[in-house]
Amino acid sequence: RNNHAFQTVxxxxxxxxxxxxxxxxxxxxxxxxxxxxxxxxxxxxxDKVSLFTGVRRLSDAGVSTIAEFSANxxxxxxxxxxxxxxxxxxxxxxxxxxxxxxxxxxxxxxxAPLVISSVGDISGKVSKIRANSGGYAVNVGDQGxxxxxxxxxxxxxxxxxxxxxxxxxxxxxxIGKLVSDSEIVNIEKELAKRVGVTLNV
Numbered sequence: 001r002n003n004h005a006f007q008t009v010x011x012x013x014x015x016x017x018x019x020x021x022x023x024x025x026x027x028x029x030x031x032x033x034x035x036x037x038x039x040x041x042x043x044x045x046x047d048k049v050s051l052f053t054g055v056r057r058l059s060d061a062g063v064s065t066i067a068e069f070s071a072n073x074x075x076x077x078x079x080x081x082x083x084x085x086x087x088x089x090x091x092x093x094x095x096x097x098x099x100x101x102x103x104x105x106x107x108x109x110x111x112a113p114l115v116i117s118s119v120g121d122i123s124g125k126v127s128k129i130r131a132n133s134g135g136y137a138v139n140v141g142d143q144g145x146x147x148x149x150x151x152x153x154x155x156x157x158x159x160x161x162x163x164x165x166x167x168x169x170x171x172x173x174x175i176g177k178l179v180s181d182s183e184i185v186n187i188e189k190e191l192a193k194r195v196g197v198t199l200n201v
Contacts, residue, residue, distance in 0.1 A: 002039070003038050003039070003041050003153070004038065004039075005036035005037060005038050005153070005155055006036060006037065006038070007034075007035065007036050007037070009033075011033065012033045012034055012035060013034065013036075014027040014028055014029045014030070014034045014035075014036065014156060014169075015027070015028045016028075017168070019170075019194070019195075019196065021196050022193065022194055022195070022196045024170055024193070024194035024195070025170075026056075026168040026169060026170045026194070027168065027169050028167075028168050029156045029164065029165045029166060029167060029168070029169065030164075030166065031058070031059055031064070031164050031165065031166025031167070032164055032166075033157075033164065034156050034157070034164065034165075035065075035154060035155060035156035035157035035160050035164070035165075036154070036155040036156060037152045037153065037154045037155065037160055038152050038153045039152060040150050040151060040152055041069070041150070041151065041152070041153055042150045043069070043078075043147065043148035043149060043150065043176050044078075044147050044148065044149060044150055045147065045176070046147055046148060046176040046177060047096060047121065047122035047123050047146065047147045047148060048119075048120065048121045048122070048124075048176065048177050048178045049080060049094065049119070049120045049148060049174060049175065049176055049177075050117075050118075050119050050120075050173075050174070050175045050177065050178060050179045050184075051067065051080070051082055051092070051116075051117075051118045051119075051120075051172075051173070051174050051175075052115075052116065052117050052118075052171075052172070052173040052174075052184075052187050052188070052191060053066060053067065053082065053114075053115075053116050053169065053170075053171060053172045053173070053191070054113070054114070054115050054116075054169070054170035054171045054191035054192070054194050054195040054197075055084075055113070055114050055116065055167055055168060055169050055170065055195070056111055056112070056113045056114065056167050056168040056170075056195065057084050057108075057110045057111065057112070057114065057165075057166070057167040058110055058111050058166045058167040058168070059110050059166040059167070060084075060086055060087075060088050060109060060110045061086060061166075062086050062163070063083050063084070063085055063086065063163050064083060064084045064163060064164060064165040064166060064167070065081065065082075065083050065154065065155075065156060065157055065158045065162075065163040065164070065165055066082045066083060066084060066090075066116075066155070066156075066165055066169070066172075067081065067082045067153060067154070067155050067172055067174070068080070068081035068082070068083075068153070068154045068158055068159075069081065069148070069149075069151050069152075069153050069154075069174075070149065070151035070152070070154075071151070071152070071154065071158070071159035071160075072158060072159055073093060073094075073095065074093070074099075076149070076151065077095055077096065077097050077144070077146065077149070078095065078096055078097075078146050078147060078148045078149035079094075079095060079148065079149055079151060080092070080093060080094035080095070080120055080148070081093045081094075081158075082116065082118060083163065084165070084167075085103070087107065088107040088108055088109050088110075089103050089104045089105075089106065089107055089108075090103070090104045090108075090114065090116055090129065090131055091103045091104070091129070092118035092120065092127060092129040094120035094122070094127055094143060095122075095143055095144060096122040096123075096143045096144035096145050096146040096147075096148075097144030097145050097146050098142050098143050098144025098145075099143065099144070100127060100139055100141035100142065100143045101139065102118070102127045102128060102129050102137050102138065102139040103129070103137060104116075104129050104130065104131050104134075104137050105134070105135060105137045106130075106131050106132070106134045106135075108131060108132070110167075111167070113195040113196055113197045114131050114132060114195070114197070115131065115132055115133070115188050115191045115192050115195060115197050115199065116129065116130070116131050117129065117130050117131075117184055117187070117188060118130075119178060119179075120143070121178060122143045122144065122145065122146065122147070122148075123145070125140055125141065125142055125143060126138065126139070126140050127139050127143070132192075132197055132199060133185075133188055133199040133200050133201045148176070153174070155169065155172065156169070170191060170194040170195050171190075171191050171194060173187060185201050188201060189201065
């Protein structure tokens with residue numbers, strides 16, 4: 001509630017378009033200066049997060065920010081990010097007072113459509129990520145302590161200034177809890193219909 005994403009610079013706004021095959025709308029980010037951000041979102045009551053998105057990466061070049069909670073979660077504690085990598089994997093980083101990163105085992109060359117699920121639990125010392133209902137990559141590394149923070153959510157660029165995303169975002173869902181396996185499957189199915197992915201679920 002009241003966590004709307006915005007962009008005050010008109011030239012940096014992604015363009016709303018429609019998928020001719022699925023009929024779903026998406027935001028097209030140009031890989032240069034397009035991005036959105038929210039006002040501060042309060043995650044301070046929880047140390048758990050479930051993050052889902054449906055995207056199509058149009059380029060494998062470099063690291064591209066899909067979503068990031070805080071301007072730079074590599075340096076800000078109690079934050080997280082979801083990025084695409086140049087090796088065609090996707091990566092989920094989350095941290096309490098410490099830091100831990102999980103990278104998908106699958107590789108998806110652009111312009112493959114992706115439905116990405118990622119889950120982080122600071123006190124449980126576990127996180128996992130998967131794409132297109134494949135096997136989870138799991139990391140049980142120490143993430144430190146504490147709950148998540150109170151930061152803006154940046155979409156399409158780190159802090160609105162770096163690591164731009166070149167591609168389409170069909171939906172982005174962030175929940176401050178660990179969702180059930182059945183909820184994950186239902187969310188993935190809905191995003192898959194929009195992006196145009198056939199899942200083995």
